[in-house]
Amino acid sequence: xxxxxxxxxxxxxxxxxxxxxxxxxxxxxxxxxxxxxxxxxxxxxxxxxxxxxxxxxxxxxxxxxxxxxxxxxxxxxxxxxxxxxxxxxxxxxxx
Numbered sequence: 001x002x003x004x005x006x007x008x009x010x011x012x013x014x015x016x017x018x019x020x021x022x023x024x025x026x027x028x029x030x031x032x033x034x035x036x037x038x039x040x041x042x043x044x045x046x047x048x049x050x051x052x053x054x055x056x057x058x059x060x061x062x063x064x065x066x067x068x069x070x071x072x073x074x075x076x077x078x079x080x081x082x083x084x085x086x087x088x089x090x091x092x093x094x095x
Contacts, residue, residue: 004029005085006038013042039081046074 006026010016030036047053053075056068064072 003035003037003084005081006036008038008040008042011042037081037084039078044074 004026006022008019008022010018012019026036026038050071052067052071056064056071059068
């Protein structure tokens with residue numbers, strides 16, 4: 001199953017020209033891909049890196065407590081979304 005990740009970064013939730021353009025492009029791409037996932041960064045609060053985040057990152061997974069897992073939850077989700085996207089195939093088409 002092919003997966004395409006769309007990342008919207010416009011701060012405008014409505015009347016955004018870039019989102020309108022992306023909508024048109026993705027209507028075409030959806031027919032070529034089995035799964036399209038959209039991450040809307042204007043609706044996702046991305047916290048600054050904190051001391052707690054760094055400590056959690058450098059703690060082995062099996063030793064993390066609930067607070068550490070909570071601090072890393074969004075980061076883990078975003079990394080998972082990136083890993084699921086079909087970047088290699090897109091690079092092959094550019095070459």
